[in-house]
Each structure stands twice: as structure tokens, then as C-alpha cells.
Amino acid sequence: MxxxxxxxxxxxxxxxxxxxxxxxxxxxxxNIAGFLHLYPGEEAVAAGVMHASEPxxxxxxxxxxxxxxxxxxxxxxxxxxELFGRxxxxxxxxxxxxxxxxxxxxxxxxxAIVGETYPVSLGIAYAIAMRELPEAVICxxxxxAVNQGTFHExxxxxxxxxxxxxxxxxxxxxxxxxxxxxxxxxxEVYKRACGYRIPSRRVDGMDVLAVHQAAxxxxxxxxxxxxxxxxxxxxxxxxxxxMADPGNYRPSVEVKAHQQDDPLLVAIEETLxxxxxxxxxxxxxxxxxxxxxxxxxxxxxxxQAGFDSVAKQIDDIIEDAVQFALNSPDPTMQDAxxxxxxxxxxxxxx
Amino acid sequence: MSKEIFYWQALNQALDAEMSKDDxxxxxxxxxxxxxxxxxxxEGLHAKYGDWxxxxxxxxxxxxxxxxxxxxxxxxxxxxxxxxxNFSLLALxxxxxxxxxxxxxxSGQFPMPLVIRMPGGVAKQLAAxxxxxxxxxxxxxxxxxxxxxxxxxxAWWQTRQAIRSNEAIIILEHELLYFSKGILDxxxxxxxxxxxxxxxxxxxLTIISYSRMSLLxxxxxxQLADEGIDAEVIDLRSLNPIDWDRCVASxxxxxxxxxxxxxxxxxxAGAEIAATLGERCFYSLDAPISRHAGLxxxxxxxxxxxxxxxxxxxxxxxxxxxxxxxxxxx
Ligand SMILES: Cc1ncc(C[n+]2csc(CCOP(=O)(O)OP(=O)(O)O)c2C)c(N)n1
Ligand SMILES: [Mg+2]
Numbered sequence: 001m002x003x004x005x006x007x008x009x010x011x012x013x014x015x016x017x018x019x020x021x022x023x024x025x026x027x028x029x030x031n032i033a034g035f036l037h038l039y040p041g042e043e044a045v046a047a048g049v050m051h052a053s054e055p056x057x058x059x060x061x062x063x064x065x066x067x068x069x070x071x072x073x074x075x076x077x078x079x080x081x082e083l084f085g086r087x088x089x090x091x092x093x094x095x096x097x098x099x100x101x102x103x104x105x106x107x108x109x110x111x112a113i114v115g116e117t118y119p120v121s122l123g124i125a126y127a128i129a130m131r132e133l134p135e136a137v138i139c140x141x142x143x144x145a146v147n148q149g150t151f152h153e154x155x156x157x158x159x160x161x162x163x164x165x166x167x168x169x170x171x172x173x174x175x176x177x178x179x180x181x182x183x184x185x186x187x188e189v190y191k192r193a194c195g196y197r198i199p200s201r202r203v204d205g206m207d208v209l210a211v212h213q214a215a216x217x218x219x220x221x222x223x224x225x226x227x228x229x230x231x232x233x234x235x236x237x238x239x240x241x242x243m244a245d246p247g248n249y250r251p252s253v254e255v256k257a258h259q260q261d262d263p264l265l266v267a268i269e270e271t272l273x274x275x276x277x278x279x280x281x282x283x284x285x286x287x288x289x290x291x292x293x294x295x296x297x298x299x300x301x302x303x304q305a306g307f308d309s310v311a312k313q314i315d316d317i318i319e320d321a322v323q324f325a326l327n328s329p330d331p332t333m334q335d336a337x338x339x340x341x342x343x344x345x346x347x348x349x350x
Numbered sequence: 351m352s353k354e355i356f357y358w359q360a361l362n363q364a365l366d367a368e369m370s371k372d373d374x375x376x377x378x379x380x381x382x383x384x385x386x387x388x389x390x391x392x393e394g395l396h397a398k399y400g401d402w403x404x405x406x407x408x409x410x411x412x413x414x415x416x417x418x419x420x421x422x423x424x425x426x427x428x429x430x431x432x433x434x435x436n437f438s439l440l441a442l443x444x445x446x447x448x449x450x451x452x453x454x455x456x457s458g459q460f461p462m463p464l465v466i467r468m469p470g471g472v473a474k475q476l477a478a479x480x481x482x483x484x485x486x487x488x489x490x491x492x493x494x495x496x497x498x499x500x501x502x503x504x505a506w507w508q509t510r511q512a513i514r515s516n517e518a519i520i521i522l523e524h525e526l527l528y529f530s531k532g533i534l535d536x537x538x539x540x541x542x543x544x545x546x547x548x549x550x551x552x553x554x555l556t557i558i559s560y561s562r563m564s565l566l567x568x569x570x571x572x573q574l575a576d577e578g579i580d581a582e583v584i585d586l587r588s589l590n591p592i593d594w595d596r597c598v599a600s601x602x603x604x605x606x607x608x609x610x611x612x613x614x615x616x617x618x619a620g621a622e623i624a625a626t627l628g629e630r631c632f633y634s635l636d637a638p639i640s641r642h643a644g645l646x647x648x649x650x651x652x653x654x655x656x657x658x659x660x661x662x663x664x665x666x667x668x669x670x671x672x673x674x675x676x677x678x679x680x
Contacts, residue, residue: 033653034475085475085652096477096651112479113436114409147408148440175409177385183408249385333658336650 001212009051009208013043013264015314016067019076022318023066023083023097027243031326032083035112036097037064041238044263045170046071048211049231052219053138058106058128060121061140063098064170065110068140074102076317077324086328093331094339115148117141118167122154125163125228136164136222144175144183146192155196155228162227166218167193169232170205176241177249193230205233206263236261352535358528360502361391361467363536364509365429369399372427375513378405378414379431388433389469389528415441415466419448422464427513434525435470436482449518450493461516467509471562471612472649472660473525481649481656483613488520489590489622495519496589497543498561502532504587511543522589524562544588546596552582555606555673558597558623560586563610563661570666579674581608589619597623598630605636608673612660615643637676642669 020038027036039046042064050071053059061068069079074090082089083097091101098112108124111117121139128135145151146169158165169189173180180187193200199221203214211233218229236258240247247255355363369375376399377392383406386393396404407414411432418428432438438445445466453460472481488496495517499505505523512519541547549568552575559567564585571581582600586592601607607627609620620641628639644660661669 034477034651035480091651093652093655094478094650096475099477099479099651112477113440115440144409147410149410149412175380176388177381178383178406178408182384182406330654331650331652333655336647336655336659340647 001209005051005212006209009047009212010264012047012050012071013208015076015317016043016046016070017264018314018318019070019079019321020066022322023080024239024243026080026083026322031322032097033085034096034098035063036083036243037241038239038243039064039067039237041258041263042170042172042205042235043067044208044211044266045168045205045233045235048208048213049138049166049168049215052212052215053136054219056106056133056135057219058108058121058124058135058137059140060108060117060124060137061100061110062114062117062142062145063110063112064142065100065140066097069100069102069107069110072102072105072107074100074105074107075321077321078102080321081325081328084325084328085330086325087331087335088324088328092335092339094336114142114145115150117145118150118154121165121167122157122163125158125165126161128164129161134223136166136219138166138168140168140170142175143169143171143173143180143189144178145169146189147183151192152196155193155198155230158228159196159198162225164222164225165228166215166222167198167228167230168215169230170235171232172235172237174237174241174250176245188232190230190232198228198230199226200230200232202232202234205235206261207266208263235263351537352533354531355502355534356528357499357502357505357523357530357532358390360505360532360534361509361523362393362395363534364506365392365513366395366398368427368510368513369395369403372513373403374425375427375429376403376405376421377429377431378407378417380407380409380433382406382431387431389525391467391528392431411437411440412443415444416448418464418466419444419452419462422462422518423452423460425461425463427463427465429465429467429513432466432468434480435468435484435522436480438466438468438484441466442487445488445494445518445520446491450491454493462518463513463516464518465509465512465521466519467521467523469523469525469528471524471526472644472656475651475653475656476525476649477651478648483644485522485589485613485619486617486621488522489619493518494590495544496522498522498587498589500524500527500561500564500585500587502534503538506534506536507540508543508587511540515543522561527562530565544591544593546584546586546588546593548582548596548600549585550581550583552580553604554580555608555670556582556584556597556600556604557608557610557666557670558584558586558600558627559610560589560619561612563612566661566663567610567666570663570670573663574667574670577671579670581670592623592626594626594630597627601627601631602634605634606673606676607631607635607639608666608670609639609641609643610661610666610669611641611643613644614646615641616646618643637673640669640673640676642666
């Protein structure tokens, strides 16, 4: 893999982490309401998969989708404005955190009823296959979502008709408070797909390189016309299920053990053999979270001043996003009616 | 002994009371066990009754609600918790095609002591997929009983009555009520499960409502009294069956009827209430029946628009004033 790609993935993961932590802060301030499901811990999955995809591919995601949207290229400020429920948000303030949409970027939505992402993906993939296009659908879902009936129904149809879908299970081992061994008879999720003759494998979802390689290979197969592929990404969320959930059903030793495995640390280690210069890190754009700064500092790759300026840079982007959101107006009730009847043309109905 | 407690606690104590008396009663649903329920309703029950009686399920609403039907056919007393009403759409086959159809199609061979509990309603910016009010959908399934407790006292009574009944019953809770407080008197004798209650007596108009909206209607009525409008407030407590006689008696006294509901106006619960009371009270009415309901709009995420999409105390007062003015203009 070329280094610019690697640095870009690292950049995206750092941006994602900062964005989500700021969203948490804005939630506690009351600027964001409703259910807010955050992604820290799982960044390597979104980064690896999105970087393996093409702009022509479609993304279908869940309610835990801010980072998929960010890495897909929706501007941070438009996502933040949506979390604030404002008119300039990517869903015009009608959808909120769980329902980000951006048709231009083929970001086909965040869906909040567990198990909806499969049939939607199926439909998009059906259209692609019918039109014989070289595109694919990337369908995200959690480990808890594989016990919904639509999972089995959709996997069967996808395999039966060889539809171009990459199924990506973000296995963070929990369905809210229920650990995977208490919700699934077969806890190796990838094995479920074998029943439908869908090529499937388990990937270390804390390692962005491994994710990227697996997704690239799977998408190559899909584009070759061989039908759907299935990847189980083993990962972990550092926070509770949503901001309403303290997550205290998980033993603290378990949380700590997974934090050792922080995908950001793993990603940083992977960049090391390339010895990026301070300019390259800066060119990557952003952040410097504590772990990175300590590590790079110790290795002598970047001095404190360099880190500080990068840190400031990313903070500025996030700050801009928050200011943009705060300054954006509320949508009006007329906007809501227009959204409901957006597809009603001039036809005479009565 | 009466005590002020949270609504969720009343539900919790009702479940515990019935489970301790009858070991055919069991609970199943997502995160009802170790986690203690998304709204704490099943807190402590797993520790007390164990896995088989308080079962954490996968996210498989269609099948675990169907499981409830099967278990009820062989004389267990399942209580299925669907995390929110929005997910009950995945269980509609079990509710619609099985729960009341099996006893009916077998000409009465099977009992159906099934209780399905779920919260509905608009809460705080949960967006369109998580803010639904589907009471009208459930009301149109013949034979399904629906209780809508608005207070801890009713939650306590109606939950226990539902568990003891041999019919399929839905208990429709409300997400914003779980952490509301009220007096619970466990020694007070329970009224029949589906009887409506007059929360406030009045002479100028009748306001019929249910669930959270009945509490808002009561507040509105208290404030309207200062303006000289004396409203009678009826909390239906049940949407199937509906206590028509109590409603008719009130309308015959006040001659005006305002229905307040949180679901959408078009073909909503209020449409049924208006139609039936229009038939039964036609000659007593001094003004057309008025319905004050949620907009016919999916719930916007934006907080201001969300608040403007359902009735509030202020809007209920406006609707009541308008209705009394209609009479004056006559
Ligand atoms: C049909 C349905 N049932 C229940 C819920 C409530 N709920 C929201 S997220 C969730 C857990 C999902 O777990 P998983 O699929 O592993 O995804 P994760 O949140 O871990 O990313 C549940 C039960 C829902 N949104 N939809
Ligand atoms: Mg999960």
C-alpha cells in the first residue's frame, strides 16, 4: 500500500476520534439530543473499508454512522449541523444523528431499525446488477443485527442472484448490554454467511491495514461478478452503546484490555516503518491525540511544536464545524412538509 | 399504604408481584435481564428469577413475539417486552395473524394469556423511526386488548390484570412517562381493567384523552378553570375496548367534546372516538366534535419542529377555547 493512503487513513481515523469526542461534549451541553451512538474504538473498520471503496460504490449504514459518513467525504460541518438538527445539516435537520444521508456521495442513509440495512442494500445491488454496472454496495451492520430475520432473507437472495454486496459486520461483541455469547448460538459471525455460500472471513478490525486489504480483495471479487462477499470485523466500542448508556455492564478489565488494542495505536505503529516526517504528518492534516504525540515524540519523528500546530489544526476544523452548526438556522415547518411531499409532482390526485 | 414512586417502578413491582405468585409467568425481550431493561422496568428480576423466567433475547422481534404466542397456547403466561413500539412492526405478524387468530380459528381451543409491553410516543428528538404512535394500527386488530396506563397507579393495576387475563393484551407505555412520579396505593381496590376514569369533573366541555396526553389535558383543564372554562377530563386508560358509556354520559352533560391524541390526526385513534360518540351523542352536541392531534407528518429530528408536531398544554387550551367559542357563536 502506498504511504499517502496510509497517512490519509490515519488522518481520517484521528479526525473521526476527535469529531466523536466533540459530539459527546456537545451532547452534554445540550446542543445535540436524542440517541447519540458514537464510534471510538471502531475507526479502523470505517477507514479501511471506505478507503478500499470507489466513489461509484454505495454505502448503507446504521445509526452508528457518523464516521462512515465523515470518511465517505461528507463535510464535518454538515454532519455536525445535522447532529444539531439544523437546516444546513446533510439531512436538513429532519434526520439527526441516526439518519445521515448524502445522495451525491452515494451515502444512502443511516437506518435505525436494526436489520434494515440488508434489504435496502439488496435493492440497490439488484439495480446495479440489472444494469450491469461495475459498482458495489457496502452494507454495514452490527453483531446484534445478524439475528434479525432480514439478515437471513437478504443473504439468501444476495447469494441466489449474485448481487454485488459487501456485507460488513462490525462485531463489537455487544447488542447494547447483551454480550455476543448471550445473543448468538454461533458467535463466529462469519460462519453464518457460509450457510448461504457467501465467501466470508474474519478480520482483525482493530488493524486498519488488515481491514483495508480484506475489503480491497473482497471488492475486487465482487466487481469480477462473483456475487456477494462477507467480512466480519472484530472490534470494540470504547464508550457505552449510546450517550444514554454508561456501559457499566462490561467488566472494566475487558474495556481496558481492548483499549490496549486501540486501532489508532495500531495504525500509528503501522506508519512507523515509513518514518513519516513532520511535514508528512502535517500534510495528512490533523490531530495529535496524546498517544500519537507521546509516541512520535519518543521516537524523535516530530517535535512538540510540530505536534501542537497539528493539534491546533484539527481542533480548528472541529471548532469550525461546531460554529457552523450553531450558526445554521432551524428548519421551518414548511421545510418539513416539503420533505414529506418532495416526490409529489404536479399530478392531479383528486 | 400509599407512596410516591416512578412509573417504571410501578411496572417493575407489578411484574414482580405476579411472578412471585405464579411461576408460569415469564418475561422475554432485548436487554430485559442482566441489563435490567432499557427503561429499568425489569430491574432486579433476572437476579431474582433467573434466565428461564427473565430471558434476554437476540434482536428477533418477529420470532420472540411468536414464541410468546406458542408458549401462551400451552398455558404459560409470557410477557413479551418489545423495546419500543417502533420495533413492533417486525412483530405485527405474530400480533395480527396469530395472537387473536389462533383462539378464534380453532373455535376457542386455545387460551392466549399473552402480554406484550412496549413504550410508544414522541420522546426527545429520537427522529422519525423512533417516535411512532401506532395505537390506531393495533386498535384495528379485532380482539386485541390495549391498555394505556398514564399513572403509576394504573401501571400497577393494569399490568397485574393483564398478566392474569387469558386474552392477548398490549400494554402501551410511554417513553416520557417512565420517569414521571405518582402515588401508588397497593391496597386500593382495582377498577375493571378497561374502565375510563374521570380525572377532573367539569361542565363546559369534555376532553377525552389517553396516555401522556391525558396528563397534559388535565393540566390544561386546571389552567382553563382560571379563564372560566370548566373542562371535564376523561382518561380512557384503554383503547380496546373503550368505555363508551362513561364517555357518552360526560358528553351528554357537557354537550361539547374535544379529543386529544398524540398520534396523527388522519385515521387516528381519535377518529374512532369521534365517529362512535358522534353516532351516540348526536342530539346532545352543541358543536361539532373537535379533534386535536399530532400532525400528519413523520416526526422531525429538529427539537422545535418536533415539539410543534404534537399537542401541548398551550395548544390544548387553544383548542378548548375554540370549541367553547364555537358554541357561543352558534
Ligand atoms: C428492530 C430493532 N430492535 C431493537 C432496536 C433497539 N436497538 C438499537 S441498537 C441495538 C443493538 C444493536 O447491536 P449491534 O447490531 O451489535 O450494533 P452496535 O450498536 O453494537 O453497533 C438495539 C437492540 C432497534 N433499533 N431496532
Ligand atoms: Mg454490537
